[in-house]
Amino acid sequence: MKRARLEDMTPEELVELFVAIxxxxxxxxxxxxxxxxxxxxxxxxxxxxxxxxRAGDQRILLQPLYEHENLQVRLKSALATLAVAPKASRAVLQWLSDRNRQPQAGDARGMLRALEEGRYVPA
Incomplete structure (x- = not known):
């Protein structure tokens, strides 16, 4: 995907593309x-x-995806928003971990562990 194309998209279009991916x-x-x-x-x-x-770090627009029916969408939105909504995104990661549906549960556990151990610092 060309960077110029993304730059031309509205925030809503970017969120829709995020979900599709x-x-x-x-x-x-x-x-x-x-x-x-x-x-x-x-x-x-x-x-x-x-x-x-984008102005104000618009990754926050991904927060409503925490409730998406697809677990991969939930996982990726939680991971993408760790820097802008740390408590809420960690809660989603914990929910995914507790649900124990793979592979998302394993990815969520791994990120929670990395955060706890300081091996990953959201930016």
């Missing part, structure tokens, strides 16, 4: 398509960076 990631994991997942990961990173670069 997370859902595609979920499908890629389901079919063990690591190449596809990695390409989608890069696209999601670009969307997050674009939201972060």
């Amino acid at each position: 997370a859902i595609e990631q979920d499908q890629a994991m389901l079919y063990d398509d690591n190449g596809r997942y990695n390409r989608l990961y890069d696209k999601m990173e670009a969307v997050e960076a674009e939201l972060k670069s």
Whole structure:
């Protein structure tokens, strides 16, 4: 995805793209398509960076996704908002961990552990 294209998108369009990418990631994991997942990961990173670069750090717009029906969307939105909504995003990670549906539960546990041990500092 070209950076210029993301720069032209509205915040709402970026959030919609974020959701679409997370859902595609979920499908890629389901079919063990690591190449596809990695390409989608890069696209999601670009969307997050674009939201972060906008006035006031608009990653906060991802918070409503904490209630999305897709667990990958919940996970990725919680991870993306750790720096802007730390308590709320950690609560989502804990919920995912407690629910124990893989692979999201394992990813959530890993991030919670990294945060507790100081190996990851949200930016």
